[in-house]
Every structure is written in structure tokens, then in C-alpha cells.
Amino acid sequence: MKSKIKSLRVSFILVTLLYLLWGLANNMNDTLLAAFKRIMSLSDLQTSLVQFAFYGSYFCFALPAALYIRKYSYKSGIMLGLLIYAAGTMLFTPASKTGSYGFFLIAIYVMAAGCSILETTANPLIISLGSPQTATRRLNIAQSFNPLGAIIGILLSRHLILSKLHSVDASSRSSMLPADLAIIQTQEFDAVSGTYFLIGCVLIVLTVIIAFTAMNGERDTSTATLSVRSLMGILWRNKRYRYGIVAQFFYVGAQTCVWSFTIRLVMEELTVREAAASDYFMMAIVLFTLCRFLFTLLMKYYSPAKLLTISTVCAITSTLLVILGKDVTAICGLVAISAFMSLMFPTIYGLALDGIGGNSTKLASSGLIMSIVGGALITPVQGLVSDMTGDVSVSFCVPLVCFIVILIYSFAIVYGADD
Secondary structure (H helix, E strand, O other): HHHHHHHHHHHHHHHHHHHHHHHHHHHEEEEEEEEHHHOOOHHHHHHHHHHHHHHHHHHHHOOOHHHHHHHHOHHHHHEEEEEHHHHHHOOOOHHHOOOHHHHHHHHHHHHHHHHHHHHHHHHHHHHHHHOOOHHHHHHHHHHOOHHHHHHHHHHHHHOHHHOOOOOHHHEEEEEOOHHEEEEEHHHHHHHHHHHHHHHHHHHHHHHHHOOOOOOOEEEEEHHOOHHHHHHHHHHHHHHHHHHHHHHHHHHHHHHHHHHHHHHHHHHHOOOHHHHHHHHHHHHHHHHHHHHHHHHHHHOOOOHHHHHHHHHHHHHHHHHHHHOOOOHHHHHHHHHHHHHHOOHHHHHHHHHHHHHOOOHHHHHHHHHHHHHHHHHHHHHHHHHHHHHOOOOOOOHHHHHHHHHHHHHHHHHHOOOOOOO
16 A cells, blocks of 8 residues: 555646646747747737747647547657757757748747646546545646746746847847848847757656656556547536636647746836746746646635636736736736636636546546637737737637636626536
């Protein structure tokens, strides 16, 4: 019994570390938007293609990942995800040599494929490492390390990428001689590729460590007699799960929108450059992290669905402050949104999977991970609104609509309308 508990703890610690790693990738993307905008003088819509590539890859690889771990094991899924993640980070080097935005998007797509496999693997594994009654709380604990990765990502971006950006703005770059502009861009691209190469090296080392570590959660042979089509049919008849996919789609869209345009909004409202604006992004992520732990503690006393309702109402209020406020008021609202978003992803995930048996958990997980495509589809809409209105704060009406959808879902859970 003691050896089994120890094995579960080791597995939990290693899997929790993965949450940190894809949190790092997610939030470095948010700073990449600001970097690419300056380096290549892109519009908000064009920079949002970073998120389209990243979350679009999540959509494409989540189901194959579920089928892979169903056939093999959780451990093999983790190792595959880490290797593909590392391959994507290494592709930043040739992308920087060509200076091609399209090549960078390909690198991001490959990197996200690895993250998608990791997330599809880790979430059901965390749920399986203990009692079903505490699954949502356990998932919140593991997810609490996701924003720690985000903090590391922001620090890396600030000191290794954003601080290396030249002060020359888009209008000045357009009038520069091609040779002079190429020198500046080469230095900026090298800062980007060097940072991601470093991350790739860390991922390879971790893959080797996991390869020689025994982990819980091998292939579940109990699903062998059930076809994917049969499992999907079972899942689709579950209203809580079906509507959970919709809620998760809009949540990831809202989170990606808010974080993608945090630096842009701070720059616009406070008239500062990217590196200084990233301090406010850091503040938002730190608050997000602290509130994740706080909400996890509160789940001992209040139901996850009721906490989701309260946090969504507060997120809506904060978003209205961004849209209607100015200067410091808008920035306070912006930072507050992150505090109230902290509960949402793992709670929607846990609520959607509540009552789903082991036979369907892996496939159900892939469906929820595929809903992350909301980040790919909704973020460009905000970028388009920002370009059309010339006002980043107005574009926050897009995540506002997303939060309203989540509120409807939480009400349905609280009052039993999903049954």
C-alpha cells in the first residue's frame, strides 16, 4: 500500500510539472504578439495568427493524442508530447534565419501539437490518480502550477526577448534602408530563437528523466471492446459534457483574447513600451496564480459550480471596466479579469467530466482539449475589432460575450438545467 501511495505521488508530481511547461508556452505566445508586431510591423489581426496557429494545432492533435494513449499508455503520450514540443521550439532557429512570419507560425503549430498531446494526456491522468469525489479539486491543484509556468514564460520573454527589441517603431522602420532594417531584425529574431532553443534543451532533458521513471497509468485495456464511435455517442448524450465543451470553447477564447491584448492595452492606456507593459501582464498572471490556489481552498466549503458563477459575474464586471474605463481604471479592470478567470478552465473541465466513467475519460478529455480551438477562432475576431475601431479597449467586448456564455453554463449546473 505504501509503495502504491508513493508511486501515485511521484506520478502526480511529474504530471503536475507538465502543467507548468505548457503554461510557459501559452503565455510566451502572448508576449510574442507584441514582439512580432514591432519586429515585422504587423497589424493586430496579423499578430493574432500566432494564437490561431497555436490553438488550431490543439484542435487538430487532441483526438489523435487520445487515441494514442488509449492504444499505448499515459507515459508514452507524455514522452511523445515533450519531444514534439521540443521539436517546435527548435524550429524557431531556422525561422529566425529566414525572417519568415509563416515559418514562425509553423514552428508554433508544431510546438502546440506537443502541448496538445501533453494536456490531453495529463488531465485524465490527474483525474485517475485518486478518488473521483476529489477529482475537480485535484485538477485545480495541478492546474495551479500552470500559471507558475506562465510567470516563468513572461520573465523569459521580458528579459530575453522584449528587452532586446529596438525602439524604432513601425513608421520609422518603413522608411529605413533594407540593409539597416535587416540588421535590427536579425538581432531581434536571434533573441526570439535563442530563448526557444533554451526551452527545447530543457524539454529534451525532462524527456530522458521520464523515460527512466516508473509512472502510474498504463494502457486501459477495458476500452478495447468499445469503438471510438460508440464512446462518442455515449458522451454526446451527456448534456453536462456537451455544454461543457461549448463553455470551454468560449472560456479559452476569452482567456486568449484578454492575455493576447494585455500588453497592447497597457501600451495604449499608459503610453509605455513592450517591456514595461509586460510588468502589468506579470501582475495579472501572479494574481491569477494566487487566486487559483484561493479558489481551490474555497472548494472545500463551496461547490465548484457556485464558485464558477460568482467568478464569472466578477469577470464580466471587470471587463466592463476595461471597455468603459480609462487609464488606471481600465488597467485595474484588466488585471482583475485574470483573478476571476483563474477558477474557470479546470472547473469547467471537472464539471463536464463529472459522472463520466473510465471507459470514456480519455476520449472525453480530448473533446474538451479540442474546444481550446476557441483561442484560435475568437482571438482574430478581437484583433479585427481592434484594427477596425483603432481602440484596443473596445475590442474587449469580444471576451465579454464569452464570459456571458460561461455564466449561462454555470447557472445551468447550479440550478440543474443540464440534467
